[in-house]
Amino acid sequence: MFGVLRVRDYRLVATGQLLSSLGDWLLLVAAPFFVLRLTGSTLATGLSLAAETVPALLLGPVAGVFADRWDRRRTMLTTDLLRAATVALMLLVHHAGQVWLIYIALIGEASFSQFFAPARKALIPTLVGRGPRLAEANSLAALVSGTVQLVGSPLGGALYVLVGFAPVVAIDTGSYLASAALIVAISRRPAALAPQSLDGTALQRFASELRVGASHVRSTSGLPILFSVAAVFFFGNAALTALLVPYVGTVLHAAAGTLGWLFAALGIGYLAGAPLSRALTARLTPRTITIGSLAVLSAVFAATFNTHHTTWDFVLFTLIGPPAVCFLVTVDTFIARHTPDHLLGRTSSAYGMAQAAATLVGMLTGAVLGQQIGIGTTMNLAALAVAGSAATALLIPRHNPADKLTADEPSVSVGS
Template sequence: MSCSFAVDAGTQGGGTAVFDVLRVRDFRLVAIAELLSSLGDWLLLVAAPYFVLRLTGSTLATGLTFAAETAPALLLGPVAGVLADRWDRRRTMLAIDVSRAATVALMLLVHHPGQVWLIYVALIGEAGLGLLFGPARKALIPALVGRGPQLTSANSLAALVSGTVRLVGGPAGGALYALAGFTTVVALDAASYVASAILITAIRHRPEPATPQDHGGTVLGRFTNDLRAGATHLRATPGLPAVFATAATFLVGNAALTALLVPYTGTVLHAGAGKLGLLFAALGVGYLAGAPLSRAVAARLSDRTVMTSSLAGLSGVFAVTFNTHDIAWALVLFVLIGPPGVCFLVTVDTYLARRTPDALLGRVSSAYGMLQAAATLVGMLGGAALGQQAGIGITADLAALCVAVSAATALLTLRPTTADSPAPLPTYKPEV
């Protein structure tokens, strides 16, 4: 539930092409399911920490609600990727949604401080199950829409969903918590998973029969072989190491700036929590604008050009934003963060999918999710520590420089590719 600047049949051309992919029935079901479950998650973004604070009065206990969302990404990532590739993805998503509804419902049992541990268990369980859901969903999308222009549209639409949820989810959760209480928020989150499961049940796509695999050897041995196959693909496929290095550098800088956001709002802008909410709303507006833009630029520019220009633009906007002392200008600049951020993230998702065989997509998506979690953790800890010692301005400038370095990394290490066209997939034969 942590907040961050970054975000997880179409025709070429204008922004409306983003929505053309919704004509694919099965993808439409997945997109609506993702919207519902994501909205449920963000309702808890404000409600869960406030509820824990009200029960315990402890800042530490409240902070642990955020930590509970981060740890599973680092611990369970490899397992999630392997399982997403071994299991039927539609059935996996269905089972996970049902399980998440039950897990979230555990929070309904909490009524006094001694039961707060149940909230941590529920949040860790929800995050851990989400780690299985995410790679399965990402790996299913190319099977539903292909790897051509529709894949870019699908990823752009995912960014649009993310922007919408960011814009309304947190504030709505806070308002709903104030009006109806924590029980109502939890019930709605659980209900969103149930609704998502119903939609996934209606998906008609069925995977082709998998190539028979030798089930001899130990479970650990087969798991190790699966991990090795994914790591070999990431290491040997041209472009993937460069994209991972570019993304890691960007995410460290982005997370450092995220860690500075509250102190920047309070000490530089001299604003309160209400103004911070406005900044997040401005960021959400930028995400909404960036979704159709990402589809348009992908149809005209190479992946390297989109990544390099997006990151260079972000670096400049970040540098100006965190040296701005006026709330009105800050709101404008926060809107400008969204479009290049979405363009970069959508391009990375599409790039990875187009260069990964279906049998490995879960492992690659999971590896990228682990990279995001690790880089975000390093960036937030580093940004918070350096901000305390060197000050907000210097730390923000260094973080913006880190984003500029990521732009240079993309420019120097990636080869230009044909815009909005699928790359030849490397062959993959499961190790038996």
């Protein structure tokens, strides 16, 4: 898995991802606490969390089109600088009447991230190829995500308590600037994308490019089913996530610190899942990995939320990470291997939008049903939804004509 780090340009991108993601997690924890301290309002605190989710739904299709139009490296550099400037706005907030600036900053940061993410995903295959190193890169990204989640959440809370909100904002701002500097150092200049059609008005051209991306998702063998599988999974997972706090408080009768330990256990599982996903991707088909990982995940979910014992839940939370990472890495790799370079931005954004929509609906459904029919019953239904995603994955074609071509494609040389 770490062999991909021998590719210098990918190493720069991965380091930038680590730094900026860590800064994000620090702020993700500190910002709601800061809003709560200033306003004393749980509604205002909730809005600070919701502000991060709206841009994914509104800007996903737009961001995908432009990620395919623009130079990906320059897009990443520009959005990193814009995110740094936007986050720095929070340094101006000193009392409750200025909290609206935090909302503006969070929405702006998330909006620019909608352009950064598809550009980064589309750039990776250019740097490492679509062969074995692509799976290595996606597995390593999962390892980075797990590490950041394991370290960032408690560190963000600790820094907020020890040094206050402003230094946390400064660290996040600096992480974006550091990421931008690393992107500048990328030596590889990908070939220019095919020019877009100049026929019609700007709106007509945009709509045409959007339709081309949607057509690719619909017509590529296995991709529509995989999107459906992912949507069902994210729905069930979000319903469980929405009930975690009530579960810890009312079912486990534990304090808020227990939730932090459970998230730490989840991070440990993500760390273990990264090398496992790399090994499985090299040996099994995407269909087999998808079915197996989601089936195991649904069983772990069912066991976790029916045990009602803190110690056992800690152990079981570590078991959530490996199958979850295997599924997520498989989806990312499948999309990259079955999408032409000039459509990667739109396809990645479509996947991100499906994820955001399913997550939002799942959270709302979990919250409502948890109130109406009970936490335990709703969590069991959510685990069944994840099992349903595994059943849906049975519809993925057993043999995909494009699999052999992409899997055998050599990756680029380490000196690129």
